[in-house]
Amino acid sequence: xxIGLDVHxxxxxxxxxFARLTKVLKGKGHEIIIITGRELCTxxxxxxxxxxxxxxxxxxxxxxxxxIGTHVTYKDxxxxxxxxxxxxxxxxxxxxxxxxGVAVHFxxxxxxxxxxxxIDTQYILVNEGIAEVLRLILEGAVTL
Numbered sequence: 030x031x032i033g034l035d036v037h038x039x040x041x042x043x044x045x046x047f048a049r050l051t052k053v054l055k056g057k058g059h060e061i062i063i064i065t066g067r068e069l070c071t072x073x074x075x076x077x078x079x080x081x082x083x084x085x086x087x088x089x090x091x092x093x094x095x096x097i098g099t100h101v102t103y104k105d106x107x108x109x110x111x112x113x114x115x116x117x118x119x120x121x122x123x124x125x126x127x128x129x130g131v132a133v134h135f136x137x138x139x140x141x142x143x144x145x146x147x148i149d150t151q152y153i154l155v156n157e158g159i160a161e162v163l164r165l166i167l168e169g170a171v172t173l
Contacts, residue, residue, distance in 0.1 A: 038137035048081035
């Protein structure tokens with residue numbers, strides 16, 4: 030199974046949960062794909078390493094759009110703050126998940142969720158409650 034994870038607000042907000050979850054899932058043969066708005070760069074890979082996340086691949090909305098020729102600007106010239114027309118940016122994660130057959134995607138943004146309604150990928154909106162349920166499952170306090 031392919032599983033997508035957002036970085037900002039998900040992996041970096043609950044690193045204990047997602048570092049453990051990704052190691053368990055990857056160890057069982059599942060494919061973990063980081064799906065982020067951040068451009069592919071050394072800092073991103075260093076951050077993922079520091080957070081202890083196990084993954085197979087990384088998809089960047091910004092890098093993808095630059096590659097296909099979409100106009101990208103940056104808020105206040107900050108390379109960590111890319112700007113792309115909202116409808117185009119907002120649907121890119123769902124388009125990627127559909128194209129790549131991602132079964133489940135964990136994200137923290139309500140904006141992206143409506144685009145997942147059109148595809149087979151299960152969109153999980155991550156908040157403290159979801160993180161706690163995952164934590165309990167990983168600790169063995171809850172069995173499925």
